[in-house]
Every structure is written in C-alpha cells, then in structure tokens.
Amino acid sequence: MIRRIRSDMLDSYDEELEMELDDHNQDELADGLSPELSAQQRQDRRTYFRELFRMQGELVKLQDWVVATGHKVVVIFEGRDAAGKGGAIKRITQRLNPRVCRVAALPAPNDRERTQWYFQRYVSHLPAAGEIVLFDRSWYNRAGVERVMGFCNDEQLEEFFRTVPEFEKMLVRSGIQVIKYWFSISDEEQHTRFLGRIHDPLKQWKLSPMDLQSRVRWEAYTHAKEAMLERTHIPEAPWWVVQAVDKKKARLNCIHHLLSQMPYEEIPHPPVELPERVRNKDYERHPVPADMYVPEIY
Template identity: 65%
Template sequence: MAGVSTAGKPGKVPAVKTPVNTPLNSPAQDWLQAELADTFDEDFELELEDAQLSLEISRIYKEKHPNTIDRHEYFHALIRMQSELIKLQDWVQYHGKKVVVLFEGRDSAGKGGVIKRLTQRLNPRVVRTVALPAPSDREKSQWYFQRYVPHLPAGGEIVLFDRSWYNRAGVERVMGFASDEQVEQFFNDVPEFERMLVRSGITVIKYWFSITDEEQQMRFLMRIHDPMKQWKLSPMDLQSRVRWEQYTKAKEEMMARTNIPEAPWYIVEGNDKKRARLNCIDHLLGLIPYEPVPHEDVHLPERVFNPDYERAVLPPELYVPAKY
C-alpha cells in the first residue's frame, strides 16, 4: 500500500519491527502492519500543513527543528497509544466514570493537534470535544461557570475542553474583557468549583501547552502564509503577540493560584509538535487506572434472503457523480 516514507515523501510503508514475543504472521502483527499503513495515509493528510507552506517558511521551520522525531517512530508510537485510548474509553464507559480534560496554552501552542489525535479513533458519543465561542450578552450576565456546566460529562463520558473556564485568567484578563474584581473573584471561586467537580465523581485533568516566544512567532508566520490555516488567525491571536509578556504574567499567577492537589496543572513542552502529542497522550493514559473490561463476542448474523424481493432501480439523478 502506498504511504509516506520517513523522509515525508511518497513511498513504501516501512516494515514494522516485530516485538520479541509476537510470532511472525500473527494476527496482531498483521493488524499492526495494516493499521500503520492506513495511518500513514490518514496522518499524511493531517500533516499536509507543511506542504502548504511557502518553501522558504518550510525550510526555516525545519532548520529550527532539526531533531524532530522520526515520522515512522512517531506513527508507530501514536497507533500504540491510540489502541490504549480505546481501552481507556471502554473502561470509562463500562464503569460509568466521568473525566474532564482541559487543554490550555498560548495561541498556536498545539492544543488542537493533540485533541485531534486523541479523538481520532474514539467514539464521539463517549469522547466529546467542547470549544465554546465568545460568551453572548446573556451569558455574560450569568454566573461565570454556568455556561460550562451543561457540557460536563455524565457517567461513561470523557469531555475535552479546547480552552475552558480559564479564559478568564488569560485572554479575558489580558484583553480587558474582565475587570480586576471579576478576575479576583474567579481566582477565589475556581479552586472550590473544581473541588466540587471532583467530589461529584469527576476526574479533572489540566494541561498547559508551553511554547517559546520564537516558536509562536514561527507558527503564526506559517499560518499567515498557509491559505488552509489562515482561518485560525484572529485579531485576538495577533494581539497575543503584542502582549506576550502580559500573557506570561497572567499564566504565572494562574498557575500559582489554581494548582490544587485535587486538580493539579501539568505542563506539556510544546515546541516539538509530535513529541508534545505523544508525551501528553502517554501522560494522560498514565493518570487513569484503566484496565481491560469484558466484551461480548460479536457474531455476524446470517442475512435473510427473500426470494420474492427485487431491488428497485433508482433514477440516475439521485446518485453523486462519479468524478473520481
């Protein structure tokens, strides 16, 4: 099957190294080889961002990241972790657990990328992503946490917040959308709010994706020169460059005042996107004591054939044109 070579060019999929205790031609080995081949195709599409860049920006970016993880090694580790995420999902659903994971960080820090890889093979009815827009006038008049509460998980669900109630400690504070009194009230309330969630049986996990000033500048330039990524740039994002130091001070106070034992912060070094994704997923898997759960054997039932049934011929205009 055609795929991507480790150099990022079209070519044959490299052979998967066989684990010590895995027999050659075993079903597990065949499955892993097939999954790796499929993933090279799928993730090549996800990684097309590099191909969309101007050649000069792409060259500069690669010079800044000479030691990035090998593509084959990255995909192999990602598939293994994604198979573990399926086990985690099954355990959460089977035992009716409730999990909330917050992803915070500067603009372009890589939050969306890790969420995309986390959810790529999971059931969207079990694992949901929440990315709320700016609050409406009505929501601005509510209790601050009120608009987040409806999105919290029920039993058997995992909710991933792509930005969360910590907007008040970051963008709202720095951009002047919240008063000093509102920010102070938030810092007083959020530890108890999260303790309430934990007491109600919700596991609360908080990640901050950390990148350097230089790395954010490079990623913004990449988005400016990439027509498929320009939608990610908003006037607010551009202002975050101007106010880098203000965001840094806001982050430091946020960490100091909201890092509680019941819901601690975990910082992900994000300058290398691929390593950040793998490190975050691996860490998340290590935080939750999931284990295999029983599954019923699945058997495909025999199709019922009716000798008197004839499939209707549908008009050709109902079909999508076969252009490819």
Template identity: 70%
Template sequence: MTAPNGNGKTTSKDTSWIDAELADSFDEELEMEIDDGRMPEELRKLKDVTHESTLERQTYFHELFRLQAELVKLQDWVQHTKQKVVVLFEGRDAAGKGGVIKRITQRLNPRICRVVALPAPTEREKSQWYFQRYVSHLPAGGEIVLFDRSWYNRAGVERVMGFATPDQVEEFFHDVPEFERMLARSGIKLVKYWFSITDQEQQYRFLVRIHDPIKQWKLSPMDLQSRARWEQYTKVKEEMFERTNIAEAPWFIVEGNDKKRARLNCIHHLLQQFPYTEVPHEPITLPERVFNPNYERKVLPTNLYVPEIY
C-alpha cells in the same frame, strides 16, 4: 505485483481487504501529518526558519497507533465503570492543543468522548454566574469531555485584553479552586494541561497561518494581540499556576515545540491518570443475511448518485 492507479501511485493487485482497511487507517493520520508539514512558498524564503521534528516518522506512527489503542481501552473502561472525565487544554495560541485533541478523539466514539470549544460569551451569558455556561457541558457517567480552552479564559485572555475587571478576575481566583474541588467531590476526574512553546516557535506557526489559505481560519484578532502581549500573557500564566494548582486538579505542562513529541507525551500522560483495565466483551457473531428469493432491488435514477469523479 503492482499497478498504477488513477493518481499515478502503485497499488498491489494482491492486497487483501484487511490490508486495505489497515492502510486506510494509516492514511487518515498520514493526511493530517502531510497537512502539518505543508510550508507556504513565502516561508521557504526565510533563511533562519528551521522546523523539523527530531522524532522519526516511523517511531511516531508506531507509538501513536499504540497509544490510540490504549485510548480505546480507556474509553471502554470509562463507559463500563461510569466514570466522569474532564480534560482541559490551555496554553499559548498555536501551541498545538487542537492537534493533540484530534489525535485523542480520532479513534474514539464521539458519543462517549466529545470536544467542547465555546465561542465568546453572549450578552446573556455575560450576566450569568461565570461558570454556568461550562457546567452544562460537564459529563454524565461514562463520558469524557475535552475542553479546547475553558473557564481559564478569565485568567488569561479576558484579563490581558481587559474583557474582565480586576474585581472579576480576583473573584475568579477565589472561586475556581472550590469550583474544581466541587467537581472532584461529585466524582469528576479533572485533568488540566498547559501547552508551552517558545516565542520563536509561536512566530513561525503564526507565519504559517498567515501565508497558508487552508490555515488562515485558525488566526484570530486575539491571536495577533497575543503576539504583541507575550510578556503580559507570561505574567498572568505564572500567577494562574500559583493560585489554581490544587491537589485535586494540578496543572501539567506539555512542552509543545515539537508537535509529534508533544502529542505522544500528552496522550501517554493522560492514560497514566486512570487505573483503567481492559473491559471484557461478549463475543460478537455476525448474523447471516436473510435472503428473500422474491425480492428485487429497485433500479434508482442515476441523478441520485454522486458523480464518480475520482
């Protein structure tokens, strides 16, 4: 039995509360997927642009929700065992780092799993030890920190754009392996991901950002420079891998041309990095509401309520 709602869609009169909750959880992800799939009219005119995942939507959703359930188990294990976890997300601009970070954190407790995306350093921070502003964001026991770009800015954008001198870059390459070994000795599990996309795919994603007002905020002057300096970024990336791929913190490359596959592959791989197990929980019993027959709920002024436009 279905009936149209206010948006012209159909809803079931017999839908249970549990079904409605599950549908709402599904819609949250679906909304993001629809946003990813929006194509500005200007791009529809480009005959040579094809952009479609080879992964069926039903398969993608099924696997995403399954992996997100495992991430919740990982979160509980990290909290229970007081693990300290750091995950770095690096890669080409528009390679999909933000998308996978959203899916990792979507079902997790933000008090346990948090995202760090630092702006350009201030003048004061420029005078500090290079790693200092990152150290303050490292996790305590029972926490997961996801760095949306990290100290590897020095090996990439700072080097290519001339924001760091050759001596500073060389000092970074000398220091970063020992810095990461120090993190490992302190009990931090460090996982490093590089998201890789092709030249053509990056061009398409930049065009989306240029022509879509909702996504223009994602496009920075540095992004535009990265297009012009594609080969320079390739060279410094290769040297970065060569000099910073250490046993204590190896690099893992995620092929990012297919966003859906990249998200699933990255989350699956991340889960494999930990010997997590399901943490037993004490049964939770919802207490009965205390009812006071003498209590009368006050009638609040109507101007306190948000207008019900929808």
C-alpha cells in the same frame, strides 16, 4: 526560518496520514511522505507513528473502561495561541467514539451568557457517567485572554480566582476527575507557527485579530499564565505543563500522561459474529432514478 515553516506545514498534514496507518504499512507511509528527510529524521518519524498508533489503541481500552465503570472525566487544554492544543486533542479523539469522548470548544459568550454566573455555560458540557469531555480552552479564559484583553475587570478576575478552586473541588467531590494541561511554547516557536499559518492558505482561518494581539501582548500573557498556575494549582485538580515546542513529542507525552492518570484495564468483550443476511422471496429492489445520483466526476 523557511525550513521551519515548511516543517510545521508538513506536520499539519500528518493527521490524514495517521488515519491511514495500520500495523503493516506505518513505516512505509511514514517514509514515503518525505523521502528527502535524513535517516535520523525518518527513524524519528517511524517512532512517532508507531508510538502514536500504540497509544491510540490504549485510548480505546481506556474508553471501554470509562464506559464500563461509569467514570467521568474532564480534560482541560490551555496554552498560548498556536501551542498545539488542537493537534493533541485531535490525536486523542481520532479513533474514539464521539458519543463517549467529545470536545467542548465554546465560542465567545453571547449577551445573555455574559449576564449569567460565569461557570454556568460550562456546566452543561460536563460529562455524565461513562463520558470523557475535552475542553479546548475552558473557564480559564477569564484568567488568560479576558484578563489580558480587558474583557473582565479586576473585581471579576479576583472573584474567579476565589471561586475556581471551590468549583473544581465540587466537581471532584461529585465524582468528576479533572485533569488540566498547559501547553508551553517559546516566543520564537509561536512566531514561527504564526508565520506558517499566514503562508498556508489551509490554515489562515486559524488566525484571528485576537491571535495577532497575543504576539503584541506576549509578556502580559506570561504574567497572566504565572498567576493562573500559582492560584489554581490545587491537589484535587493540579496543573500539568506539557513542553510543546516539538509538536510530536508534546502529543505523545500528553497522551502517555493522560493514560497514566486512570487505573484503566482492558474490558473483555464477547466475540462478534456477523449474522446471515435474511433473504425473502417477495423482496424486490426498486431502481433509483438516474437523476438522483451524485455525478461521478472522479
């Protein structure tokens, strides 16, 4: 168990490492972080970084295609707490333009929003032409946490199930592509990841009282998930289940599948030439007062 928790903690630090990768040093960085790993583990790690880096390059091409064609995409990420949704979203957005690909992670509704049409607060986050929106949890909160925790009644839940297929069909008819992912983990894996969060001071903020209740109500969440998938899996916006016990495999598989959902192609760009800096004889740079500088502690 300790080894598994340590492995989970190590995985959480890979995000910083991934941002340092390039074609020349990815193997060196992947090996250097954990020299105690076995030969097979190091090879697996190299493969992960190499494939992640390659597919992030494809995501940049996808981004360019979305902008050029005016395509509109909504990608929904759902799953149990600690299923790895956030990690996958981070790897997708890491090297993309936040003006093109943005994340919508809405907090609990306020008093005013509770009186609105249920889908109303999500509509303002939908994409315009040339945009991708990744929902880190979505309107499916009603079918999951709200149902399990008693934040909605049976009538509201049934109305949601009647409405959501029509709502998503309407989005698709308006030209918005809707892609829905459910990240699936085991009971044991969620238990391990929660222990990792408890013992890692950098990740304790991820644990909320609601997260802890998800352990108590594991079976209730299972029933809620099964009903949600059964009643909202429609041809226009089907569900795709990502096996997420192994975080790295889940990320790669999710990104690979996301890329396959759009007929993108590389958009040619004119070569970029850096212009010469213009120098004027009457230009004079004024010194900045010393007390305005940030102290150089490091």
